[in-house]
Amino acid sequence: MSRPVPNPGILDIAPYTPGKSPVPEPGRKVFKLSANETPFGPSPKAIEAFTHVATHLEDYPEGTSRVLREAIGRTYGLDPDRIICGAGSDEILNLLAHTYLSQGDEAISTAHGFLVYPIATMANGARNIVAAESNFTADVDAILKAVTPRTKLVWLANPNNPTGTYLPFDEVKRLRAGLPSHVLLVLDAAYCDYVSRNDYEMGIELVATTENTVVTHTFSKIHGLAALRIGWMFGPAHIIDAVNRIRGPFNVSTPAMYAAVAAIEDTAHQQMSKQFTETWRNWLTEEIGKLGLKVTPSVANFVLIHFPAEKGKTSDEADAFLTKRGLVLRALKNYGLPHSLRMTVGTEEANRLVVQGLRDFMGGGK
Numbered sequence: 001m002s003r004p005v006p007n008p009g010i011l012d013i014a015p016y017t018p019g020k021s022p023v024p025e026p027g028r029k030v031f032k033l034s035a036n037e038t039p040f041g042p043s044p045k046a047i048e049a050f051t052h053v054a055t056h057l058e059d060y061p062e063g064t065s066r067v068l069r070e071a072i073g074r075t076y077g078l079d080p081d082r083i084i085c086g087a088g089s090d091e092i093l094n095l096l097a098h099t100y101l102s103q104g105d106e107a108i109s110t111a112h113g114f115l116v117y118p119i120a121t122m123a124n125g126a127r128n129i130v131a132a133e134s135n136f137t138a139d140v141d142a143i144l145k146a147v148t149p150r151t152k153l154v155w156l157a158n159p160n161n162p163t164g165t166y167l168p169f170d171e172v173k174r175l176r177a178g179l180p181s182h183v184l185l186v187l188d189a190a191y192c193d194y195v196s197r198n199d200y201e202m203g204i205e206l207v208a209t210t211e212n213t214v215v216t217h218t219f220s221k222i223h224g225l226a227a228l229r230i231g232w233m234f235g236p237a238h239i240i241d242a243v244n245r246i247r248g249p250f251n252v253s254t255p256a257m258y259a260a261v262a263a264i265e266d267t268a269h270q271q272m273s274k275q276f277t278e279t280w281r282n283w284l285t286e287e288i289g290k291l292g293l294k295v296t297p298s299v300a301n302f303v304l305i306h307f308p309a310e311k312g313k314t315s316d317e318a319d320a321f322l323t324k325r326g327l328v329l330r331a332l333k334n335y336g337l338p339h340s341l342r343m344t345v346g347t348e349e350a351n352r353l354v355v356q357g358l359r360d361f362m363g364g365g366k
């Protein structure tokens with residue numbers, strides 16, 4: 001008997017595995033350090049705004065997220081007409097793929113890039129082309145070498161998840177200059193708020209000065225609104241126009257919109273979170289390094305820890321060991337990193353417990 005058949009590419013997609021739900025030993029407190037969520041939660045002002053609009057849940061949202069586009073515009077000095085908001089930046093990435101990719105096309109992502117990219121690419125029948133990285137960092141030359149006449153789009157998370165590394169803006173500009181002008185460059189700046197490096201920029205200047213580059217950003221990370229699903233994109237007018245044609249007319253909920261406005265305006269909350277993250281990221285990198293484990297230098301709110309392949313010391317065993325203690329990190333087999341774990345910077349208590357846990361693990365303790 002015949003049955004419905006998914007479009008080409010769909011069944012080639014490996015199902016997305018989210019951060020696992022922990023099962024620790026009885027009596028252990030659980031610390032979820034597997035999804036890059038902030039330990040601080042959102043700004044109290046965002047919660048207040050959310051509660052305030054809860055009195056009118058019967059009304060459809062304003063369909064263009066105008067108040068939020070204006071708040072983003074004020075924050076970054078952008079024209080609100082060149083911003084689109086979405087149900088998480090995931091929705092926007094998928095809308096971009098749907099707008100610009102179809103069967104026979106190719107989209108490039110990097111070896112340890114964010115998994116949403118190949119999913120969005122293949123969901124539209126296009127081929128996901130993987131460019132090698134060097135030192136767990138995107139490699140502009142490798143990306144440019146992967147370009148063919150079929151290339152339509154390049155995905156670049158900067159900083160990247162799950163590696164925590166970044167490309168200096170000069171390198172991003174070199175990438176743009178080396179790509180054919182019909183190729184869309186998507187700069188995913190989900191973690192840009194955590195970076196304090198003079199040579200880093202989220203890429204707004206490139207968007208403003210070219211016709212083929214967009215920047216996406218999210219309220220899920222430093223703003224602590226992952227549950228509300230809210231993200232945005234800044235792009236050239238013609239791209240905003242095209243994507244708006246397929247965007248759902250009410251894709252962002254009113255509570256999400258107003259909570260995000262309050263969050264982006266609470267710069268003190270962001271600053272506190274950024275400073276805390278930097279302090280503890282450096283501490284984790286140093287302390288875990290002292291245990292004989294390699295940690296990739298990160299500019300984001302997580303660190304990538306590498307384990308030996310030697311029995312008794314593997315990442316699988318470390319993962320199981322920490323999970324029993326209620327410390328939930330992220331295994332990265334489907335990111336091509338079978339010997340590494342990613343740890344989100346957590347509360348001071350969580351960070352200290354992980355280091356103690358890894359010390360016990362490496363020392364062969366219990």
Ligand SMILES: *Cc1c(COP(=O)(O)O)cnc(C)c1O
Nearest residue numbers: 088089090114161190218220231
């Ligand atoms: C977390 C993350 C996002 C944000 O996704 P949302 O759908 O906005 O929650 C986007 N890109 C990368 C690389 C991420 O790690």
